[in-house]
Amino acid sequence: MLKSMTGFARLELESDQGVLTWELRTVNHRYLEPHLKIPDMFREAEPKLRSLMRKYLSRGKLDCSLKWQPSNRKADGLKVNAEVLAQLSEACRSVNELFDDVAPVDAISVLQWPGVIDNESGDRQQLLAQANESFEACLKILLENRQREGTQLEPLFEERLVAIENIVKEVRAWLPDILKKQSELVKKRFEEASVQMDNERLEQEMVLLAQKTDVAEELDRLDAHVVEVRSVLKKKEPVGRRLDFLMQELNREANTLSSKSIVTDTTKAAVELKVLIEQMREQVQNVE
Numbered sequence: 001m002l003k004s005m006t007g008f009a010r011l012e013l014e015s016d017q018g019v020l021t022w023e024l025r026t027v028n029h030r031y032l033e034p035h036l037k038i039p040d041m042f043r044e045a046e047p048k049l050r051s052l053m054r055k056y057l058s059r060g061k062l063d064c065s066l067k068w069q070p071s072n073r074k075a076d077g078l079k080v081n082a083e084v085l086a087q088l089s090e091a092c093r094s095v096n097e098l099f100d101d102v103a104p105v106d107a108i109s110v111l112q113w114p115g116v117i118d119n120e121s122g123d124r125q126q127l128l129a130q131a132n133e134s135f136e137a138c139l140k141i142l143l144e145n146r147q148r149e150g151t152q153l154e155p156l157f158e159e160r161l162v163a164i165e166n167i168v169k170e171v172r173a174w175l176p177d178i179l180k181k182q183s184e185l186v187k188k189r190f191e192e193a194s195v196q197m198d199n200e201r202l203e204q205e206m207v208l209l210a211q212k213t214d215v216a217e218e219l220d221r222l223d224a225h226v227v228e229v230r231s232v233l234k235k236k237e238p239v240g241r242r243l244d245f246l247m248q249e250l251n252r253e254a255n256t257l258s259s260k261s262i263v264t265d266t267t268k269a270a271v272e273l274k275v276l277i278e279q280m281r282e283q284v285q286n287v288e
Contacts, residue, residue, distance in 0.1 A: 001236050002150030003288040005029065005060035009142035013134040017127055018070040022138040026146070028286045029061040038066040038131075040114045045128045049135055056139045058238045059288045066131065084115040146288065153283055157233060160276045161226050164250070167276075168222050171215070171257070171269050178263055215260050218253045222273070225250050229280075240287040247281040 005028040013020040034053050036046060053062060088110065096102050110116060229246050232239045254277060258270035 002153050003146045004149035005286050005288050007142050007146040009138050009145060011134055011138035013130060015130060020131055020134050021067040022135055023065045024138055024142045025063045026060040032057055032059055034062045036064050039068050042131050045131050048132050052136050052139060056143055059240060081115055088113055156283060157280055160280050163276050164226055164273060167269050167273055168219050171266055172219050174265060215257050218256050222253045238288045243284045243287060247277055247284055250277045
């Protein structure tokens with residue numbers, strides 16, 4: 001089952017404490033490269049969040065953004081941490097003594113400072129739990145979107161695999177005729193040069209020609225790689241790296257076929273193979 005490395009997911013969770021909004025974006029990358037952008041009050045949850053990323057994703061550049069909008073509480077619902085507030089006040093006083101023209105500190109900025117609003121421990125732990133749960137739910141949505149896009153890639157691969165099989169079949173059918181025509185050409189050149197044909201020498205030339213034009217192994221390996229690609233496409237685990245390796249192997253065989261070509265038809269076939277392989281390779285770069 002193919003999974004694309006490109007995806008987006010958004011999840012909003014509303015509770016008595018406020019609204020949590022996760023936004024996740026992924027693009028292709030060789031490894032899993034996560035980037036977290038979360039408010040300071042949720043930093044405690046970061047190890048758990050990163051663990052969840054590794055649980056659901058193996059490759060791709062992942063950008064995670066969390067927005068937190070507290071609910072409108074009553075005045076008696078806010079508890080100011082006097083100790084933190086005193087420390088903040090002392091720090092501001094020290095700064096004012098050292099620097100001139102320091103902008104005044106407004107009350108709203110003070111209240112937004114981490115630790116000034118003393119939420120009850122139970123509320124905080126519940127909020128962190130909600131952040132973890134909503135993040136995991138958002139990851140699942142992202143995964144579904146990536147799987148959906150990956151499913152759309154499967155017919156593109158199959159179409160090109162069938163085309164490769166047809167080209168291999170054509171080249172294999174041409175081989176006896178190619179060898180026969182080249183044998184006739186060698187004999188004709190001997191005759192045109194008015195050189196007396198030595199049967200033993202002629203046989204040696206034919207053997208060398210057959211060895212040079214023998215691409216049966218390359219064709220067999222192309223067929224084998226096509227079978228392996230189909231098998232890999234059916235696997236449930238991430239297959240991007242394996243597919244990338246197989247594209248390299250397919251391209252290697254196509255290059256060898258081209259280097260052994262002695263007629264225009266096989267040269268054209270090798271070029272068509274490389275075009276098809278390159279088209280698949282471009283898609284593989286976006287597969288997890």
